[in-house]
Amino acid sequence: MKLRILLADDHEIVRRGLCALLQKREGWEVCGEASDGREAIEMAKQLKPDVVIVDIGMPFLNGLDTTRQLIELDPSFKVIVLTITDSDQVIREALDAGARGFVLKSDAARDLVSAVEAIQSKRMFFTPRVNDLVLQGFLDKGHAISRNEAPNLPILTAREREVTQLLAEGKSSKEVATLLNLSTKTVETHRSNIMRKLSLHSIRDLVVYAIKNNIIQIQMPPQPSATAVTTSPETTVV
Amino acid sequence: MVTSSFGQESGKVFMAVRILLVDDHPVVRQGLRTLLEGRSEWEVAGEASDGIEAVEKVNDLQPDVVVLDVTMPRMNGIEACRVIKQKKPGVEVLFVTQHDSPQMMREALAAGARGYVVKSNLARDLLEAVEEVSQHRVFTALARNPNTAN
Numbered sequence: 001m002k003l004r005i006l007l008a009d010d011h012e013i014v015r016r017g018l019c020a021l022l023q024k025r026e027g028w029e030v031c032g033e034a035s036d037g038r039e040a041i042e043m044a045k046q047l048k049p050d051v052v053i054v055d056i057g058m059p060f061l062n063g064l065d066t067t068r069q070l071i072e073l074d075p076s077f078k079v080i081v082l083t084i085t086d087s088d089q090v091i092r093e094a095l096d097a098g099a100r101g102f103v104l105k106s107d108a109a110r111d112l113v114s115a116v117e118a119i120q121s122k123r124m125f126f127t128p129r130v131n132d133l134v135l136q137g138f139l140d141k142g143h144a145i146s147r148n149e150a151p152n153l154p155i156l157t158a159r160e161r162e163v164t165q166l167l168a169e170g171k172s173s174k175e176v177a178t179l180l181n182l183s184t185k186t187v188e189t190h191r192s193n194i195m196r197k198l199s200l201h202s203i204r205d206l207v208v209y210a211i212k213n214n215i216i217q218i219q220m221p222p223q224p225s226a227t228a229v230t231t232s233p234e235t236t237v238v
Numbered sequence: 239m240v241t242s243s244f245g246q247e248s249g250k251v252f253m254a255v256r257i258l259l260v261d262d263h264p265v266v267r268q269g270l271r272t273l274l275e276g277r278s279e280w281e282v283a284g285e286a287s288d289g290i291e292a293v294e295k296v297n298d299l300q301p302d303v304v305v306l307d308v309t310m311p312r313m314n315g316i317e318a319c320r321v322i323k324q325k326k327p328g329v330e331v332l333f334v335t336q337h338d339s340p341q342m343m344r345e346a347l348a349a350g351a352r353g354y355v356v357k358s359n360l361a362r363d364l365l366e367a368v369e370e371v372s373q374h375r376v377f378t379a380l381a382r383n384p385n386t387a388n
Contacts, residue, residue, distance in 0.1 A: 011336075013360045017269030084263075109264035 003120055004031040006049035008040035010058045021112060037061025041069055044077060051119050056083040057217040059169065064093050064214060065161050071098035078119045082108060090214050101125040155197050163190040168210035255372045256283040258301040260292040262310045270305060273364055289313025293321050296329055303372050308335040316349050323350030332371045338381045353377040
């Protein structure tokens with residue numbers, strides 16, 4: 001019986017590359033591809049894959065919240081988080097969300113197959129670079145990374161985090177309501193609760209919070225350049 | 239040494255369009271390769287993972303088209319494009335980037351690129367863009383406001 005893998009990344013070119021990489025292995029098949037976290041959850045419910053590979057920076061619902069929701073839905077889901085972000089905060093959140101593997105996109109060609117093999121053998125997989133980061137975080141802070149020491153985020157409910165991401169992506173309350181099948185009034189209530197819980201006063205504050213807490217990621221212009229690159233940073237997913 | 243590649247189709251002999259892929263993520267290069275290798279008249283001549291390596295490989299491999307990312311370590315794509323066009327004006331550059339920004343697109347074209355497409359729409363745009371750019375025509379398409387200009 002084949003090992004069935006669901007891929008979630010908003011860039012089709014990345015999915016193509018991952019597919020090419022994974023389907024070289026006999027006995028593995030990519031059973032579905034999702035382009036955002038919400039779609040990944042719907043597809044996972046239907047397809048019941050053996051492994052779900054999720055990119056962190058996805059629109060509508062980021063990879064960390066997708067992982068949290070998948071594990072809440074069914075703790076037997078095996079999720080590998082794929083990311084360009086290698087901060088120890090992201091690693092901590094991925095572990096806390098219940099990911100079984102953590103692979104940097106830059107290392108994916110080398111490590112993703114090993115990560116899926118580890119999951120197949122009921123083990124976890126973290127790249128050497130991630131292991132170093134975790135160890136360094138432990139040494140720097142003098143304490144271990146623990147699932148219990150969860151940070152700022154859990155004060156928001158899963159729904160509030162979804163609303164936070166969508167508002168930080170620039171969507172209006174009405175647009176959020178449409179996307180989440182809620183009434184505009186309910187979204188506005190969520191919005192007030194989020195602002196109150198986080199002591200924020202404006203959408204600008206909310207965007208800053210979302211960036212700082214990896215709910216959305218910021219795309220920077222290239223640097224350094226011989227001539228000044230004047231493009232402003234844009235909020236996006238990678 | 240550069241070797242020319244030839245193919246034959248319907249009795250016509252043609253020279254393959256030789257393409258250099260430049261992106262710091264191997265998995266993206268693999269995805270690009272998968273898309274481009276579907277066309278028999280195109281050949282992926284090589285890969286590079288940053289701007290400096292791209293400039294070196296353009297010298298070594300003499301590709302017809304360079305598919306170039308913007309954000310890369312050591313030397314970014316805009317700088318690499320300027321250097322490539324200065325040294326090899328006949329080589330065409332197509333940017334493939336996540337920067338869905340008219341301003342960045344203008345900067346890329348000012349650096350000498352012939353094409354600019356965003357990664358989120360590659361399945362729609364890449365093949366047409368390479369086709370146009372390899373014929374020395376301009377192809378640009380942003381995700382927000384798709385627009386091609388030939």
